[in-house]
Amino acid sequence: MRSLLLPPPRRSRVAGFVALLLVAIGVRSAIAEGVDKDSSDRAMGNPDAVSAYKTADRAAPVMDGAGDGLRNATLQNPEEFGPLDETPPMTVAPGGRRKFRPSATFDVEGEPTVNGFSYGTMRTSTRLPLPIKVPGKGPPIMLSPKFSVATFDAPTGVDLPSDVYDISLGISLMRPIGQRWMLMLAVQPNLVTDFHNTSGDAWRVGGMAIGTLNHSEQWKFSVGAIITGREDIPALPAVGAIWTPSPRFRADLIFPRPRLSYRILENGERAQWLFLSGGLGGGTWAFRESDGDNNVFSYRELRFTAGWESAPGGQNPSPFASGGLRYFFEAGYVFDRRIEYDHTLPDFNADGGAVLSAGLRF
DSSP: OOOSSSOOOOHHHHHHHHHHHHHHHHHHHHTTTOBOHHHHHHHHOSHHHHHHHHTOOSBSSOSEEOOOOOOOEETTOGGGOOOTTBBOOEEEOTTSOEEEOOEEEEEEEEEEEETTEEEEEEEEEEEEEOOOOOSSSSSOOEEEEEEEEEEEEOOTTOOOOSEEEEEEEEEEEEEEETTTEEEEEEEEEEEEEOSSOOSGGGEEEEEEEEEEEEOSSSEEEEEEEEEOOOSSOOEEEOEEEEEEEETTEEEEEEETOOEEEEEEEEOSSEEEEEEEEEEEEEEEEEEEOTTSOEEEEEEEEEEEEEEEEEEETTSOOOTTOOSSOEEEEEEEEEEEEEEEESSSSOOEEEOOEEEEEEEEEO
16 A cells, blocks of 8 residues: 555656656757747737737647647646636747747646545646648647546455556637637547557547637636547536636636635735636546456546645736746645546445645746
């Protein structure tokens, strides 16, 4: 039985994450100047498009499971999604040229052992603007590679792999429609496996289409759908509203990841936020049973968490958003935890327990 926040990782796993994080830092440094506004000027040249673009002060779900969700989320895990009104990070160079900047994330999460069952994840991802001209006005195509590992510990008699992996490559595009709507389109192929079962069941594709209406300075409304690529929950609606009655308070009343944020301190350079959040977590993975047969399992959980985030001053809260260094910590309770198998093996229900997570974005 494992008693630590996360099961002791293998040296190869730690080395892989360190390498990926260094690659993410290197890529971000190499492209930190962003995509030159040769293409951005063409993308943003229409005054109507510029107005519509500026109405969205944060990016659609960041693809890190299924996109920064797209918290540099995977579409598999709605818990990773960022705000549905987030736009790619951008700076303005001398001469007024806009440059879209890459971003990187790293986070770790663990659920300590309860009655023999524990679950933890480590994730790293990057989000890169592609200097490719596409029709329409708006930000460039964003490419979001991601790698994550999930660790399981289960009671005797429950056939689960100790480690499963999720490797994905998300591609997203945002386009203004008129002066008040922003459309987010994304597709994300995934390899989800224990690397013993790499059959067709390990290859999955997710996607999303979400429209956000900028109704006023206080209200934004979103409607759309998410294809998760999971066995247990193939699709989810993405519906709700974002209410910002003051610079100190923001309510993301969005299914499947509601969140309330309140700024407690800002000194100009940094802002400190407290937040409450709910969500749906888990995913689907292909694995090889202990007797050698290939199978697929899905893990599902519901959660309620509270946390703290430190972000650059003058920006809306989001542990998933980019634009300067951000770091967060949250803790809460997970419940309705369930393992479902595609065939043969009996399903398993786990007791509720604590969850702790921390991460950084830059």
